[in-house]
Amino acid sequence: MARAVPAVSRALDILELFLDRPALSAPDITERLGLPRTTVHELLTTLVDRSYLVPAGGTPTRYRLGMRTFQLGSAFAERLDLAQEAQVVAQKVAADCDETVHVAVLDGTHVVYIAKVDSTHPVRMVSAVGRRLPAHCTGVGKMLLSGLSPEALDALFPRDRELPGMTPNSITSPSRLRAHLAEVREHELAYDHCESNESVHCVTAPIYDHGGGMIAAMSISVPTMRWDDERKREWSELVRKGAAALSQRLGHRPGPVSSAS
Numbered sequence: 001m002a003r004a005v006p007a008v009s010r011a012l013d014i015l016e017l018f019l020d021r022p023a024l025s026a027p028d029i030t031e032r033l034g035l036p037r038t039t040v041h042e043l044l045t046t047l048v049d050r051s052y053l054v055p056a057g058g059t060p061t062r063y064r065l066g067m068r069t070f071q072l073g074s075a076f077a078e079r080l081d082l083a084q085e086a087q088v089v090a091q092k093v094a095a096d097c098d099e100t101v102h103v104a105v106l107d108g109t110h111v112v113y114i115a116k117v118d119s120t121h122p123v124r125m126v127s128a129v130g131r132r133l134p135a136h137c138t139g140v141g142k143m144l145l146s147g148l149s150p151e152a153l154d155a156l157f158p159r160d161r162e163l164p165g166m167t168p169n170s171i172t173s174p175s176r177l178r179a180h181l182a183e184v185r186e187h188e189l190a191y192d193h194c195e196s197n198e199s200v201h202c203v204t205a206p207i208y209d210h211g212g213g214m215i216a217a218m219s220i221s222v223p224t225m226r227w228d229d230e231r232k233r234e235w236s237e238l239v240r241k242g243a244a245a246l247s248q249r250l251g252h253r254p255g256p257v258s259s260a261s
Helices: 006-017 028-032 037-049 066-080 082-095 139-146 151-155 173-187 229-249
Strands: 053-055 062-065 100-107 111-117 133-136 190-193 200-208 213-223
Touching: 006 028, 006 037, 006 151, 006 213, 028 037, 037 062, 082 100, 082 213, 082 229, 100 133, 100 139, 139 173, 139 190, 139 200, 139 213, 190 213, 200 229, 213 229
Parallel strands: none
Antiparallel strands: 053 062, 100 111, 100 213, 111 133, 190 200, 200 213
């Protein structure tokens, strides 16, 4: 069985320290990793020679990330396919809950589904990749709208214009929508309680890219006959974990996960 190479692991440990700090000295690295000074200096020399780190001056000399790390990160970002990555994670989430899982992006005042995995139940939500729905009527849409600035939201939904509804439960008041989005931002979960389909509930969590921006949202959609408070809590936690896993695949560094409300 193959084993990890200690020297490579230590070099990567050094590089990962720079994820939280712009510059570090050899004594800083020695203290944080508990490595021998000689080992740290040898690894730093190698990383500088290969342009993964560059000296940044100071006494003792401090180091910062070099051009090679930028090139690798850029190559990773260029090769990412959001829809493909979303489908992979959605399949795992759907396998855990056996309900329909969607991933959607914002397109003006609408959302567009870019990935979907169906439930195996005979009664399930009917939808399709590529379908567009009004953002304010869906869990994924409300989550994505919650990430907009007030100015961007005003441009999409003027405060003096009533919103079209899809069901009697849809939010049609601009002021009510803004109050609701404030709650979504606070809890980092959005719910669609029969607002786009009178027979379906949804719970949604945000998906972030490597720069920390919200670029998509993941939802679990459940017929009313299978929705209750216990499953709401279970699926809220599951969709949080699924969205965090997809965010991580897109290069986002996950923070602490808050508990579902």
